[in-house]
Amino acid sequence: MEHKSAIVIAMFGTTVESALQGLLNIWRKMTARYPETPVRIAFTSNIIRKKWRKRAADAAYRQAHPEIPAEIFEVRTVLATIADLQDQGFDDIVLQPTHIAMGEEYLDLGTYVDGLLRMGTVKKAKYKPFHKVVLGRPALGTFGIAHPYGDDILAVAAALAADAELARSAEAALVYMGHGNEHFPSAGAYVELAHRMRQLYPGLLTVIGNVEGFPVLADVAEELQRFGVRKVLLKPFMIVAGDHSVNDMAGPEEDSWKNVLERKGFEVLTAERGLGEIDAFAELFVRNAGEAAADAGITLR
Structure with missing residues (x-):
């Protein structure tokens, strides 16, 4: 048949x-x-x-x-x-x-x-x-x-070379805003990816935070301060630069990631481009x- x-x-x-x-x-x-x-x-x-x-x-x-x-x-x-x-x-x-x-x-x-x-x-x-x-x-x-998740994380890190170069050219840390969730333990994959990004792109600090669940924006800001970072490139770690990107990440509201980081003294550049692009x-x-x-x-x- x-x-x-x-x-x-x-x-x-x-x-x-x-x-x-x-x-x-x-x-x-x-x-x-x-x-x-x-x-x-x-x-x-x-x-x-x-x-x-x-x-x-x-x-x-x-x-x-x-x-x-x-x-x-x-x-x-x-x-x-x-x-x-x-x-x-x-x-x-x-x-x-x-x-x-x-x-x-x-x-x-x-x-x-x-x-x-x-x-x-x-x-x-x-x-x-x-x-x-x-x-x-x-x-x-x-x-x-059959397919070790660590290999997938390394493949994702390699696929983000253009983002790493964009942040380097701006002399900024690379900060991703992911979606995350509060019910399933997926945060470890984000943390491991950030670590692999730092290994793959020496001299560039990559930090990933989530709208929901760990690590939250406060954790991101704390890590940036620990490394003495003053300038960041903020980008959605989502397939599309949709509503979360337009509003939660770079919107005019007081609690948008851009405005929160700027109030903490960071210079913030944004790149509203989804990962699928x-x-x-x-x-x-x-x-x-x-x-x-x-x-x-x-x-x-």
């Missing part, structure tokens, strides 16, 4: 038009790497999908934004996207998230995969809806013995999808 393969890229999504480039860059690189394999985009955020559906029905908005592809206006949930592919005869699915770390959203996708694989038929196994469904790794890796970083997800397929014996073309 011939099995047909497809890739679904699971993204949280964004409503900020300029931030879409971080997501679309990953999608374009995936389609370029596997031109004969359907590559679909799915957004996991209900609120973001609803906003795009509203925009899709607004003819004036669509005319004003010809740069936004139909894939965004028509974006669906992960399960709906996979169901459409199954209806079209695709039974080998590679689900590749664009998450940074193994947090709750990544684990949720794992439950989707488990559920899809348990679907069967009473009569004949060949009529099962899916042959194989696999989940690719987030950027900073996951647990397991960095080609080397986007390629990490393409690699992870390919490795997940290869591990499962799924052919991508």
Whole structure:
């Protein structure tokens, strides 16, 4: 029996038009790497999908934004996207998230995969809806013995060479604002990445803090002060430079990271560019999808 393969890229999504480039860059690189394999985009955020559906029905908005592809206006949930592919005869699915770390959203996708694989038929196994469904790794890796997470962290550090050079040219420390979370212990991966960045780019101090969970902004400021830093390049450690970047990182509010650091006496430069816009970083997800397929014996073309 011939099995047909497809890739679904699971993204949280964004409503900020300029931030879409971080997501679309990953999608374009995936389609370029596997031109004969359907590559679909799915957004996991209900609120973001609803906003795009509203925009899709607004003819004036669509005319004003010809740069936004139909894939965004028509974006669906992960399960709906996979169901459409199954209806079209695709039974080998590679689900590749664009998450940074193994947090709750990544684990949720794992439950989707488990559920899809348990679907069967009473009569004949060949009529099962899916042959194989696999989940690719987030950027900073996951647990397991096939792909050591430390290798993924080193690959991420290498992919951030352009950011390191930008900070060096400005004679500033590199400060990343990550999302983080308060429920899963993913902070260790951020701390390890900052350490590897310092090793890979000697003379450049890299510090990573999170909007939620450890390390918080106060921890970042304390470390900068400990190293005697006075000037920083502040950048989102997120796939897109979306709402968190526009508001929490560099917004006009008193509690934005930029304003807080400036009140503490730091000179703050900002670079509002999502990680997905960095080609080397986007390629990490393409690699992870390919490795997940290869591990499962799924052919991508």
